[in-house]
Amino acid sequence: MVAVPERVPTSSPPIPGAMSVLLPEKLSDEGISLLSARFNVVKKLDLTPEQLLSEIPHYDAIIIRSGTKMTRQLIEAAPRLKVIGRAGVGVDNIDISTATERGVLVVNAPTGNCVAAAEHTIALLCAATRHISPADKTIKNGGWDRSKYVGVSLVDKTLGVVGLGRIGREVAKRARGLGMHVIASDPFTSEEAAAAIGVTLAPFEQVLAKSDFLTLHIPLIPSTKDMINADAIAKMKHGARIINAARGGVVNETALLEALDSGKIAGAALDCFEFEPPFKYPDSVSAKLVQHPAVLATPHLGASTREAQLDVAVEIATAVRDSLDGDMVATMVNAPNISPESLKSLKPRAALCEALGRLAYYVSGRMLHGEAIVDYFFPDASDDTRLLRAGLIKGLMEPALGVKVTIVNADNIAKNHNLSITETNHYSSVNMDSEVVVTVRNTPPIEGRVTSGNPHVTRIGRFEVDLRLDGIIMAYSQDDRPGQMGLVGTLLGDAGVNISSMTLARDANSSKALVILGLDSRPSEELVKKVENLINDSELRPIVMEF
Numbered sequence: 001m002v003a004v005p006e007r008v009p010t011s012s013p014p015i016p017g018a019m020s021v022l023l024p025e026k027l028s029d030e031g032i033s034l035l036s037a038r039f040n041v042v043k044k045l046d047l048t049p050e051q052l053l054s055e056i057p058h059y060d061a062i063i064i065r066s067g068t069k070m071t072r073q074l075i076e077a078a079p080r081l082k083v084i085g086r087a088g089v090g091v092d093n094i095d096i097s098t099a100t101e102r103g104v105l106v107v108n109a110p111t112g113n114c115v116a117a118a119e120h121t122i123a124l125l126c127a128a129t130r131h132i133s134p135a136d137k138t139i140k141n142g143g144w145d146r147s148k149y150v151g152v153s154l155v156d157k158t159l160g161v162v163g164l165g166r167i168g169r170e171v172a173k174r175a176r177g178l179g180m181h182v183i184a185s186d187p188f189t190s191e192e193a194a195a196a197i198g199v200t201l202a203p204f205e206q207v208l209a210k211s212d213f214l215t216l217h218i219p220l221i222p223s224t225k226d227m228i229n230a231d232a233i234a235k236m237k238h239g240a241r242i243i244n245a246a247r248g249g250v251v252n253e254t255a256l257l258e259a260l261d262s263g264k265i266a267g268a269a270l271d272c273f274e275f276e277p278p279f280k281y282p283d284s285v286s287a288k289l290v291q292h293p294a295v296l297a298t299p300h301l302g303a304s305t306r307e308a309q310l311d312v313a314v315e316i317a318t319a320v321r322d323s324l325d326g327d328m329v330a331t332m333v334n335a336p337n338i339s340p341e342s343l344k345s346l347k348p349r350a351a352l353c354e355a356l357g358r359l360a361y362y363v364s365g366r367m368l369h370g371e372a373i374v375d376y377f378f379p380d381a382s383d384d385t386r387l388l389r390a391g392l393i394k395g396l397m398e399p400a401l402g403v404k405v406t407i408v409n410a411d412n413i414a415k416n417h418n419l420s421i422t423e424t425n426h427y428s429s430v431n432m433d434s435e436v437v438v439t440v441r442n443t444p445p446i447e448g449r450v451t452s453g454n455p456h457v458t459r460i461g462r463f464e465v466d467l468r469l470d471g472i473i474m475a476y477s478q479d480d481r482p483g484q485m486g487l488v489g490t491l492l493g494d495a496g497v498n499i500s501s502m503t504l505a506r507d508a509n510s511s512k513a514l515v516i517l518g519l520d521s522r523p524s525e526e527l528v529k530k531v532e533n534l535i536n537d538s539e540l541r542p543i544v545m546e547f
Helices: 029-036 049-058 072-076 096-101 114-129 132-140 166-177 191-195 204-210 230-234 253-262 285-290 306-324 340-363 386-401 410-416 484-494 525-535
Strands: 006-008 020-023 040-043 061-064 083-086 105-108 158-162 181-185 213-216 240-244 265-270 295-297 370-377 419-425 435-440 446-451 454-460 463-467 472-479 499-506 512-519 543-546
Touching: 020 049, 029 040, 029 306, 049 072, 061 306, 072 096, 083 306, 096 105, 105 306, 114 132, 114 166, 114 213, 114 240, 114 265, 114 295, 114 306, 158 166, 158 204, 166 181, 181 204, 230 253, 253 265, 253 285, 265 285, 285 295, 340 370, 340 386, 340 435, 340 446, 340 454, 340 543, 370 386, 386 410, 386 419, 386 435, 410 419, 463 499, 463 512, 472 525, 484 499, 484 512, 484 525
Parallel strands: 020 040, 020 061, 061 083, 083 105, 158 181, 158 213, 213 240, 240 265, 265 295, 370 419
Antiparallel strands: 006 040, 370 435, 435 446, 446 454, 454 463, 472 512, 472 543, 499 512
C-alpha cells in the first residue's frame, strides 16, 4: 500500500516559505492545529522504511511515536532536518548520537502520558493478581469456575519500583494508596526525595530480593538492556510477579519465559515487548510470551488514554514549534537539561555570546582555529556554561562552515576545528547587567552585556561603544579629524550604498576613532577596498559583517 500525503488541515493552503513538519504516525488534532498555524504539516502514515527514506529530505522536523525508527541512514538523508520530536518519553528508537553529530535537536514529551502510564501499570498489577482476563474469557464462554481464579491480595505486599522518575513516582503513590509497601531503586533519586512520597530507596539487588511484585519504569539504553535477566530473576522471591509497562528489551524475554515455565515467577503483566507487534514475529520469544497462560499482555497501551494523547500531542507540538523558532525548550534530550526558569536568564546571555562570537570572527580575520578566552561576569552565574559556550561557538564558526551549529553539536565542531575555549566565571556581585568579555587569538578584547533583555556590544578593543549587532555592518578605524566621515559617505553614496546608522567611538588617549556603519546593502569587495585606501588606517581595516 502506498501512503498518500495529507496536508493538515486539508482546508488550509500551504504557507509559502514556511518550514515543513512530517507526521508519519498519528498525532491528536490539537497538536496538529498548533503546528499548522505556523508550518506546513504533512501527515503521511504507514510509510515503509524505504518510503520514509525518500520523504525525509524534504522536511525540517519530524514527529514520531514508537513505531518509527530514526536510524543513522534516515538522519543523514535529511539535510534540512532540525528537530526530531518524540510524542512520548522513550527515545530508544532514535539514533541520538547521529542526531547530535548532525546538530539535530531531539525533543520528547515526558510529562503528558505519565499519569496514563502509571494508571495502566496499576491496572496491569490488579488484573494480573486477580486473573481478570482469563476469568472474563471463561464467563463469556459460559463457564463459572470460581476456584480456578483465586487471586492474591495487594495489601501489605511489597512493590519494587525500578526507576523512580515521573512515572515511577506516580505508580508508587497509587500503590501506597492500595496499602502496599514500596521500595525503589534509582541512582538519580535521593533518599530524601523518595521518603517524601513514602518510598524506601534501596540497592537494586535488595529491591529484587524483597519484592513480591516488581515494576519497571526505565528507558531502554545500553545499561538497561536485559536488566531483568536470568541472574536478576534468580535473586527474586519464588512466586514473585513482574510488570513491564516501560520498554521492550529491559526484560530478557528468554529468561522470563523460562522462569514462568519453572514457576520461579508466578506471573507477568506486559505492555511492551522486544518485538512489536509479536504476531509479526511468530518465531520470536515475544510471540511465545503473549501466549503463555501466566502472562497478561496488552498492546503497548500505557499512554493510550484520550487525555494523555491530547496532552502528549500539545506538549510535543509546542516543543517542536519552539525548537524550530530557535528557542531552547525544557524537554531537549541531546542537549543540557535546563529548567524553564534558567532558560529565561540564559537565552539573552547566549544571544550575547553568539553576537560577540560573530563579531570576533570578523575582527580576527575569519580564523577558525586557535584559542578563545571568555570571561563571564554574571551576578547569578551557574557553573553550567554549555548554552553560553554553544552560542559563542555558533557565532565564531557558523559563518564560514556552512553547517548549522547548535547546542547539540557545538563542542564537537569546535574540537574538530582545533578551537580551544577557556572560560572563567567571575560570579560578579556588583550591580551590573550580565557582562561577557571575549578575546580571540591575538585580537583586541570584545565586551558586551545584556541590557533590558537585549545583547549590546560595549567595547571593541580600546573603543567604548553601545551597539546592537543587526543587519549589514561595516567597521573600521580612522584618524579622528574633520571631513573623514563625509569622504566615506560620499564614496558609499556614489556607489548606491545607503548608510542606515552610524556609531563613532573615540579614544581619549589618541587621535583614533572607531567607525561602525549600518548599511542597507552589502558593498562590493572593490568598494570596500576603495574605503580602505581612502581612510588609509592599518589598526582596523574595513570589514563587512552580517548579523
